Amino acid sequence: MDDELRHIAQNSLQGLLVDFVDWREDVLFGFTNFLLREVNDMHHTLLDTSLKLLLQLLTQWKLVIHTPGKASEQAKTRSAELIPNGSSHRIQSERSPYSNVLHAVEGFALVLLCSFQVATRKLAVLILREIRALFLALGQAEDDDRPMIDVMDQLSSSILESFIHVAVSDSAIGTPSVGVLLKQLVPLMRLESIEITESLVLGFGRTNSLVFSTNGALERDTLALGALFLEYVDLTRMLLEAENDKEVEILKDMRAHFSAMIANLIQCVPVHHRRFLFPQQSLRHHLFILFSQWAGPFSIMFTPLDRYSDRNHQITRYQYCALKAMSAVLCCGPVFDNVGLSPDGYLYKWLDNILACQDLRVHQLGCEVVVLLLELNPDQINLFNWAIDRCYTGSYQLASGCFKAIATVCGSRKLKYMLLYACGLQEVSQRFPTTHPNGRQIMLTYLLPWLHNIELVDNRLLLPGSSPTTPEDELKDKDGEIAVTTGLKGNGWGSPEATSLVLNNLMYMTAKYGDEIPGPEMENVWNALANNEKWSNNLRITLQFLISLCGVSSDTILLPYIKKVAIYLCRNNTIQTMEELLFELQQTDPVNPIVQHCDNPPFYRFAASNKASAAASGMT
Numbered sequence: 001m002d003d004e005l006r007h008i009a010q011n012s013l014q015g016l017l018v019d020f021v022d023w024r025e026d027v028l029f030g031f032t033n034f035l036l037r038e039v040n041d042m043h044h045t046l047l048d049t050s051l052k053l054l055l056q057l058l059t060q061w062k063l064v065i066h067t068p069g070k071a072s073e074q075a076k077t078r079s080a081e082l083i084p085n086g087s088s089h090r091i092q093s094e095r096s097p098y099s100n101v102l103h104a105v106e107g108f109a110l111v112l113l114c115s116f117q118v119a120t121r122k123l124a125v126l127i128l129r130e131i132r133a134l135f136l137a138l139g140q141a142e143d144d145d146r147p148m149i150d151v152m153d154q155l156s157s158s159i160l161e162s163f164i165h166v167a168v169s170d171s172a173i174g175t176p177s178v179g180v181l182l183k184q185l186v187p188l189m190r191l192e193s194i195e196i197t198e199s200l201v202l203g204f205g206r207t208n209s210l211v212f213s214t215n216g217a218l219e220r221d222t223l224a225l226g227a228l229f230l231e232y233v234d235l236t237r238m239l240l241e242a243e244n245d246k247e248v249e250i251l252k253d254m255r256a257h258f259s260a261m262i263a264n265l266i267q268c269v270p271v272h273h274r275r276f277l278f279p280q281q282s283l284r285h286h287l288f289i290l291f292s293q294w295a296g297p298f299s300i301m302f303t304p305l306d307r308y309s310d311r312n313h314q315i316t317r318y319q320y321c322a323l324k325a326m327s328a329v330l331c332c333g334p335v336f337d338n339v340g341l342s343p344d345g346y347l348y349k350w351l352d353n354i355l356a357c358q359d360l361r362v363h364q365l366g367c368e369v370v371v372l373l374l375e376l377n378p379d380q381i382n383l384f385n386w387a388i389d390r391c392y393t394g395s396y397q398l399a400s401g402c403f404k405a406i407a408t409v410c411g412s413r414k415l416k417y418m419l420l421y422a423c424g425l426q427e428v429s430q431r432f433p434t435t436h437p438n439g440r441q442i443m444l445t446y447l448l449p450w451l452h453n454i455e456l457v458d459n460r461l462l463l464p465g466s467s468p469t470t471p472e473d474e475l476k477d478k479d480g481e482i483a484v485t486t487g488l489k490g491n492g493w494g495s496p497e498a499t500s501l502v503l504n505n506l507m508y509m510t511a512k513y514g515d516e517i518p519g520p521e522m523e524n525v526w527n528a529l530a531n532n533e534k535w536s537n538n539l540r541i542t543l544q545f546l547i548s549l550c551g552v553s554s555d556t557i558l559l560p561y562i563k564k565v566a567i568y569l570c571r572n573n574t575i576q577t578m579e580e581l582l583f584e585l586q587q588t589d590p591v592n593p594i595v596q597h598c599d600n601p602p603f604y605r606f607a608a609s610n611k612a613s614a615a616a617s618g619m620t
Contacts, residue, residue, distance in 0.1 A: 285337060
């Protein structure tokens with residue numbers, strides 16, 4: 001087409017639309033139909049030029065409406081919406097006289113959104129936005145002839161979620177998986193379009209996280225999150241950090257859906273595989289801090305709940321989602337910040353807040369966090385000491401949560417149970433000096449169920465000729481099943497180190513405070529440990545410990561207490577104790593001293609020999 005003729009045609013169309021109100025609908029209908037019939041999408045430049053003209057026509061119409069003295073069609077449109085009697089009630093069935101042409105242009109723009117040319121799709125979005133502006137300028141109500149772009153924005157997250165599900169469910173027959181989908185969506189996150197970003201974040205947040213953990217989001221070799229998914233997470237994090245000072249509803253929803261997606265994704269992965277999810281621990285740390293800022297009174301920056309103005313504060317849905325995401329990221333492998341678990345670490349106050357919360361959901365979440373922290377950080381002795389301390393010093397809920405967490409972790413690992421007992425006995429020993437005698441009796445009583453299940457171990461123990469029966473053999477009933485007995489379940493827990501700790505601590509408490517305890521509690525403690533039907537070697541190891549103290553101790557003050565412990569054992573189980581003592585005596589070689597002359601002062605020396613060798617040589 002001749003350029004001059006094209007300009008004349010464009011000016012004519014624009015003049016008709018601006019100056020003649022009755023022709024506006026015909027101009028837009030005619031030009032749109034012309035583009036559909038005559039302009040082929042193979043001619044990209046011509047199509048884009050024509051679309052720019054269509055956009056220009058819509059813009060000119062909007063400007064005319066806002067120009068004083070040229071808004072007669074706006075008044076006509078609004079007057080047509082009124083009932084003839086002059087009331088201000090709207091006739092619901094009546095539509096704007098321009099609805100048909102505007103929706104026709106919207107339909108044309110929707111077709112253009114399917115173009116593979118980026119420039120064409122951008123022009124289509126601009127046309128849809130301009131039509132929305134025209135609807136507002138013409139005074140359209142929200143519930144009447146809604147602009148198409150508003151409907152698309154409302155449904156975009158659901159469409160994106162459905163598309164992700166379809167992509168994953170069809171991956172077995174060749175349809176692109178989540179990994180391929182991320183290649184298309186991550187570049188959109190880099191665009192400076194808040195509308196597109198909101199749709200992506202909301203759509204991903206509403207998607208079942210199992211989709212990401214099973215198809216395309218995890219690396220098969222390392223079980224780490226894929227590079228594209230990590231980039232998506234990081235881009236979303238930076239976006240939400242930049243908008244962190246705003247409290248609009250759409251941002252609250254984005255935060256809640258993003259938090260839920262991260263938490264659910266991590267929970268879909270087995271506990272001991274979660275450490276591989278985030279190759280860069282700095283991202284875990286940044287996410288934890290970000291979620292903390294949304295958690296309200298459970299942020300790591302808040303004071304403990306007992307100082308909070310409202311102790312019965314009701315946590316909101318947004319705050320709970322953030323708290324759940326905080327917990328998931330923190331327990332995604334060993335702790336990312338050792339300072340948090342140092343003796344004065346900031347994580348302990350945070351855990352105190354969660355466990356002491358009156359909301360059962362929050363309290364239960366806190367118990368799960370403590371269990372996972374103990375499980376994933378076995379070398380953090382400060383964490384274990386904190387949990388033990390809270391069992392004694394915390395409120396009812398706090399102490400109960402820590403105790404259940406310790407029991408859960410240590411009950412699943414036998415060696416950990418001995419560590420628990422060692423720490424527990426150490427706590428009792430340390431609290432003895434400052435505790436009233438009545439309190440000491442109670443503390444010793446608390447030790448009884450623990451001591452019943454302790455198996456003393458000594459690699460140097462001299463066993464008798466006949467091997468004792470195992471606890472399983474003794475407990476089998478007529479049906480061949482293990483019978484339920486008093487005390488804790490299991491096969492016993494013990495180690496040489498723990499054996500030494502238990503016996504030395506009990507001996508110290510007996511010698512230091514035994515005379516101040518009037519009741520039988522001290523005797524009961526020794527018998528619970530030594531005279532144990534399940535662990536027959538406990539008595540022999542205890543007696544050998546007492547004998548060794550007699551042999552190496554130069555302090556005779558300790559001997560009466562050793563004798564007292566032996567009396568405790570004999571009084572409860574006289575026959576077996578005497579048999580064990582006789583067995584020990586039989587292992588001792590008696591000696592006769594022999595004085596021999598020597599040339600050096602003091603001119604004699606002692607020589608020892610056993611009775612057998614003396615009889616063989618004829619000496620008595």
